[in-house]
Amino acid sequence: MTNRERAMNILHYRDTDRIPAVHFGYWSQLLDEWVAQGHITRELANRVGDGNEGDRELDRILGWDFNWFTVMHSNNGLCPAFEPRELEVLPDGTRRVLTPTGVIERIKPGIVSIPSEDDYLLKDREAFETLFKPKMQFFPERINLDYFRTFNDTRPKDIPVGLMLGSVLGQIRDMTTVIGLSYLAYDEDEELLADIIDTYADMQYRCVEAILKTGAKFDFAHYWEDICFKNGPLISPAMFDTLCAKHYQKRNELCHRYGIDIISLDCDGVTERLLPTWFHTGVNTMFPIEIGVWGDQFAPAREKYGSELRGVGGMDKTVLRRDRTAVDAEIERIRRLTAMGGFIPCPDHRLMPGTKFELVQYYIEKIKNLRI
Numbered sequence: 001m002t003n004r005e006r007a008m009n010i011l012h013y014r015d016t017d018r019i020p021a022v023h024f025g026y027w028s029q030l031l032d033e034w035v036a037q038g039h040i041t042r043e044l045a046n047r048v049g050d051g052n053e054g055d056r057e058l059d060r061i062l063g064w065d066f067n068w069f070t071v072m073h074s075n076n077g078l079c080p081a082f083e084p085r086e087l088e089v090l091p092d093g094t095r096r097v098l099t100p101t102g103v104i105e106r107i108k109p110g111i112v113s114i115p116s117e118d119d120y121l122l123k124d125r126e127a128f129e130t131l132f133k134p135k136m137q138f139f140p141e142r143i144n145l146d147y148f149r150t151f152n153d154t155r156p157k158d159i160p161v162g163l164m165l166g167s168v169l170g171q172i173r174d175m176t177t178v179i180g181l182s183y184l185a186y187d188e189d190e191e192l193l194a195d196i197i198d199t200y201a202d203m204q205y206r207c208v209e210a211i212l213k214t215g216a217k218f219d220f221a222h223y224w225e226d227i228c229f230k231n232g233p234l235i236s237p238a239m240f241d242t243l244c245a246k247h248y249q250k251r252n253e254l255c256h257r258y259g260i261d262i263i264s265l266d267c268d269g270v271t272e273r274l275l276p277t278w279f280h281t282g283v284n285t286m287f288p289i290e291i292g293v294w295g296d297q298f299a300p301a302r303e304k305y306g307s308e309l310r311g312v313g314g315m316d317k318t319v320l321r322r323d324r325t326a327v328d329a330e331i332e333r334i335r336r337l338t339a340m341g342g343f344i345p346c347p348d349h350r351l352m353p354g355t356k357f358e359l360v361q362y363y364i365e366k367i368k369n370l371r372i
Contacts, residue, residue, distance in 0.1 A: 002157070007160045011220075020344065021364040025050050026351045026355075030353050050067055055070075062361055063364040068160075071162035072211075074143045074210070077101075077171060078102070078136065078175070084099060084100055117178075128195070128196055142207055142210075148216040149215065164222055166207070172196055181235065184196075190243075201250075205254065209254060222263070223266065228268060228270055230294065237273045252282030252283065272300075275309075287313045291348050296314065298337055298343065302343075307341065307342055311343045313348050314348060317348055320363060338372055
């Protein structure tokens, strides 16, 4: 049985021989650590990217079966993007930089986490109409049609491969920042926010449609959102449903017409209050189901929505920085989730610095011995 068959069988509640060992990539700083420790070469670390050949080579070394985030993309963002440029260097060495999404970030020396956001361009109707709307239009050159016309012959056959559907709100949040999104939604101009969402969503729908019309086949479709944090969503669920539900519905129905029935969505944080919009419009697989400080989100969601809700993720990756006892305890917790069916365990985000190479191998071995 191939790993593609294993994954699709589990998500369709069919028999499988074992649980696949699935991951979601690595922080680059962890790869640097593993190079320094002699586990991998610098050349390999430089080549690793989600689902690419370098990623699959590291899979073979560690024992992973595949990276869930093996998805095919179009150019479905701002096009052309803003030209990144340095605006200012502060006395402490902090750089103020304009990003491709029109946000001004402060990049501090020696800080490797997410930069702080200093300002943003998408503040009003004029900025949208003149700076952003022209970059949100569909044109055929956004898709490498020749690539997708031959995709069925060239794609990996032994692992599941997804089609990236884009984002209804998450990428717009990247353009406005959380602060800007809050102003648009609550203090300034909900009509403008609706126009931004509608314009961007139409372009992304047409990108997905153009790819599917080539005849390329995919095992699942996938969204990226990241619009929740540790206390819940960054927008009111009612407003989210009003502004966004129709776009999920339209895109998901398109996928269904082309035979794609597994639709996963990546959103960090506590997602409970946005699940109704996603689930009732056709998203049926949650990923990566972060554990965070709030604990298991999958079991309560499954109890509420039933077997139509699947999951990939939900494994507390922090145990991979500790010891075998911690890993064993997490495996036992995961065993109860896999017994529900429709669930594939996967570290609940990218493996971070401090993750122990040998513990990852130990976890993988244990997962491959799990049976449903």
